Amino acid sequence: MKMKLDVRKITYLVLLGALVSFMINACKRESLTLSTTDDVNITGFLEKNPEKFSLFTQILERSGTKGYLAAYGKYTIFTPDNNAITAWLKELNKTAVDQLSAAELKDIVRFHILPDTVATGKFTDGKLNQITLYGQYLQTGVVFKDGVSSYIINKQALITQSNVRVGNGIIHVIDHVLTPSTKTLAVSIETNSRYSIFTQALKETGFYDSLNYVQSAIPDTTRRFQTVILESDSAIKAAGFSNYAALKAKLSKTGNPQSHADSLWMYVAYHISTGANYTPDIVSSPSLATLVPSEIVTTKLVGTRILLNEDEFNGVIEPGVEVNRTFSNVTTANGVLHESKSFYKIKPRVPTGVYFDISDQPELKLMAAWRVPGQNISLIQNGKFVLSGLRADRIPGRLHLNSTSTLPIGTSDGRSYANRDVIQFSMTTNNTARNIWVELRTPMLVKGKYKVWICYTQNGNGPLSQIGVDVGTTQEQILPNLVDFSQSLTSSGVPTANAALPSADGLMLTNGFKRYMATTADVNQDGVRGIQPISVNNQWSVMVGRLAGVVDIKTTDRHWIRFTTLRGNNDYIMNIDMIHFIPIDDDQNYPRFGTTGAIFKRP
CATH class of the missing domain: 2.30.180.10 (FAS1 domain)
Incomplete structure (x- = not known):
């Protein structure tokens, strides 16, 4: 019409x-x-x-x-x-x-x-x-x-x-009769002259047969379709592989391309996902699971460009590859075929500490009031969350106002946050206008084991929270330590007056606490010292790092961390500044952070 x-x-x-x-x-x-x-x-x-x-x-x-x-x-x-x-x-x-x-x-x-x-x-x-x-x-x-x-x-x-x-x-x-696709993914790839190198890789790794089935042979409808994102011959040659033999010589180290431990097998498996994923499906999810166990391809929409594996790790952008939309969304009898403009494979990575300032969100950065002293930003506007990386149990519009509170350095109560800001959530179990749970999407985490530290400012009416990761999924993990946002560093056994002293670090760490903000005892690589402890009651103890437990991240990806309140009253305030994911064998006390964004490594 x-x-x-x-x-x-x-x-x-x-x-x-x-x-x-x-x-x-x-x-x-x-x-x-x-x-x-x-x-x-x-x-x-x-x-x-x-x-x-x-x-x-x-x-x-x-x-x-x-x-x-x-x-x-x-x-x-x-x-x-x-x-x-x-x-x-x-x-x-x-x-x-x-x-x-x-x-x-x-x-x-x-x-x-x-x-x-x-x-x-x-x-x-x-x-x-x-x-x-x-x-x-x-x-x-x-x-x-x-x-x-x-x-x-x-x-x-x-x-x-x-x-x-x-x-x-x-x-x-x-105005035309629709005709179903009759070629399988394998045959569609093989009969396209653009993909002769990838076709050989499919055959030698055994994936040709697994992509060459008839739908009716798969009773489970959830497994009838697969998605392949592959490179053309020209893209593979541009990456330095003149032919299939060169690609095999580089990637196949075991001598058996059908072995799941062989890099050539993993290269092909990394290009295949279950389900029929067209380009809107790809960009609507932050990642695609692949046939390589625990390995994903991340996705990102930038303008009209679809980018794969363009990731940010601790502030460093790793360039990705672009989907060639001209040769994508090709329907086959058992799935969908896409093409990438450049060669890509699994990126080898090791677990690295991630120090997540939860106010460092792309939507907030676009706002004029972001990190302006004394300014607040509502996290709910027009009945919706302004952050794509935030979700909760209550319907937007019925939620209590969540705000980013940006304060000047060293305010009178001693609450000097990293980057001068903190996000405040109202949490309770007995008021339907408040949250029982909230979730935040983490930055990219490399698979491995991490100690999870919740960095907050103490509030006498703070909630008691259970911390979970990827709740409701097959990778759900509930961390063992409850986080009581009403506790200060004195709950570690260290007196208030000693909370800023380096000598207190060991006792606090033993009992699952740490000081994450830098004082004048800390000096960064530029010779800048942390801030002086506030004179009012020496209140460094209100800036708390609390160990929630160890999480075993199975898949390199962005994950969801959930805070579930376990006690009621009308209005508990949860002030979260940062979340630290630190590999279990790494230094847990450092780095520390300053109010201006400065980072302080161990002296």
Whole structure:
């Protein structure tokens, strides 16, 4: 169907970032009445309009599918008109519908039907959420010509009439017959001359066979599809491998490319993920799990560019590779094929300490009030969290105001935070306007074991919290030590007056506490000293580092850390400054931090 689109509509359908959120909304199923109505059903509508649909009606009759499309239910059917079917028959060197077998026609019909009602308002630049009765996904998008836009299905057929609602579903009229993919991922790769080197790698590692199966052979529908992101011959050659032999010589060290310990096997496995992931699916998740155990490919959308493995570790950007969208979103019989513009493989990494200042968030950095002394920023605006890396149990809009409080150096109560800011959460178990739990997405963590330190400022009404990582997933870990935000460093057994002294470090660490802020006893590499302890009651003890326990990170990725409050009253205040993830064998007391962002290593 051709239609005039306003600027907002065009933006929705063109900009991939907007389309991702649009896709999330598209997951909501329409609520339709299932009771009998006087409306015409699908077959009735087609029979009432023989000048457009007589040939498709013949297909339904010959394939034996006319009956269930006359019954009440919830279907979406993409219906080719007579011109479309005539052109399709000509391509097949046929002149009539009855020259095709009932089985062939049944497959065609099934490929045009979704078992749900999907109006064009749910279309996205990617696959539809519902799979066809044939067992393959349909792609939707928009094409523009002369200021007019048209919905396009599978890059094959334009919708000429949309959203025809009948008693048992929705009809979209299309100008071409949709034909399902018949080539598997393996065959699609092998028959494309761009991928001769990767094809050889597939065959020698054994992945060719595992990508060359028929869907019906996989009873579990969650395993029927796979996604491959591969490099072209030119990209592999640009990386220094003139042919497959050169690639094998570099990567295959065991002499057996089919061994899971062989780097060539891992290289290929790292390019394969389970599920049918089109580009909107890729950018809607921060990472893709691969067939290499515990190894992921991170994803990022920058403008309209999709980047793989462009990661930041402790402030250092590691350049990634770009998805070549021209040769991506290729549907096959058992998955989806994408191409990257450059060569990529698993990056060897070792666990490294991550010192996460939770106010150091990209959305906050864009705000004028970020880290301005005395300014607050609400973390809920327009009924939503402003941070993509924050989620909680309460519905946005009913949450208590969360704010970033930015204070000058050395305020009178001694609460001088790292980078001068702290995030305040209201937590309780008995007030529905407050949170029971909140989660923060961590920076990238390399797989390994870490001690987790919660760095906070003590509050007499602070909650008692249980700390968990990746709660609700297969990698869930609940850390053993409860964190009581009402405790100061004196709970470690060190008197308030001694909390800033280096001599207190050992006792505090033994009892699961540490001082994470730098005093004048600490000097950084630039010769800058930490700040003087505040004179009011020498209150360094209110800046607390508390050990929550050891977490075993199984996958190099960004993870979720959850704070669950365990005690009630009306309004507990949880002031979190930093979270430290320190490898278990590394120094746990250093580095320390200053109010201006300075880092202080062990003297």
